[in-house]
Amino acid sequence: MGTLSAAVCERRPLVVLLGPTASGKSRVAVQVAKRFGTEVLTADSRQAYRGMDLGTDKPTMEERRGVPHRLIDLADPDQTFNTGWYRQAALAEIARLYAERQLPFVVGGTGLYIRTLVRGLCPAPQSDPLVRAELMRFAREQGRDRLYAQLVEIDPDSAARLHPNDEAKVLRALEVHRLAGQPLSAIHRLHAFQDAPFSTLLIGLSRLKEPLYRRIEERIDWQLAHGMVEETRSLLDRGYGRHLGALKGLGYRQVAAYLAGECDYEEMVRRFKRDTRHFAKRQMTWFRKEPGIQWISVDEGESPEGTVDRVVRLIERFLDSLEGMMSSDLGQQTTLGEESA
């Protein structure tokens, strides 16, 4: 049975808990979800893959403590999970929760997924394997510069924005042009992340760099001690090759290189930790630019319960503000999150 009033539910509230890897989101999230009698909607591009559990730091059944976790285990490692797929699945879960009068509570660190959930995804056509394969072959045979030259020709605005070496994005822009018959930059211009389908509260969990990096290393040591190498080996044995996007994720990539004899164990650990630190840094760069995040900085001494309380208070205040809104405010994005930004 849900906890949202009809009035609040109509305003389509959406609460997001985000932060860099190893900031402690998952643990806090379970407690927060419990307090509001709701579920956890994961926003994590890697936890979407089945059979990739340890390496993606999926909470165990025990850790979930009876709180349903959604949007994980949606795809097999040889499928290409992506932003569009995620968004569609997430919107379906959110609609279901509203029907049950429950608060949608999104938790994760994949910045793009969160952004497209909160501000929409431009209506460009989804990726087409055939077109993509053809473009990749062109790039391989003719070189990146020739690929980029094509983009300069058909979509100079996108080309100006992208570096010739950024093959993945150059490829995508060419793909869209071919499928949609118009440049990606034109589609972006119309969209510009202007959708606001929800009244959103964004809560960010931050930690100082040093303690965060230490937590990252500790988690990796734990993962390796609890079967990370075996999990990777088992994926490879089942025929999921290293070229797959899923196997290019943190940890799996480094362990696979080690299993292939490309480096020794110690070097693998070093790279795993280093690349994860770099990733956390990139996440923070992304989140810093994201408007409206209300940051909670967690210091080392704080208990998880303390953090939970702070998050709960923010959410209660947010829900109260929605309760008090006139119906004419419907559809407007709340600015609660920007007050202390």
Add this chain to the structure above:
RNA sequence: GCCGAGGUAGCUCAGUUGGCAGAGCACAGCCCUGAAAAGGCUGGUGUCGACAGUUCGAUUCUGUCCCUCGGCA
């Protein structure tokens, strides 16, 4: 103690036939609209071990000393 090799960026090292020192990694900053844990861009002043000599000029050549690592004692 003797012989050999070496002391240059946080680390590993390159280099300057004498002219304001440069790579990789680490680290830092940034970009991102269906691959996003992916992909991409940018950032190098450090008593060139110390002191003295030669020189217009020494991190580079010479001498002495200090330190590190091998080998022999």
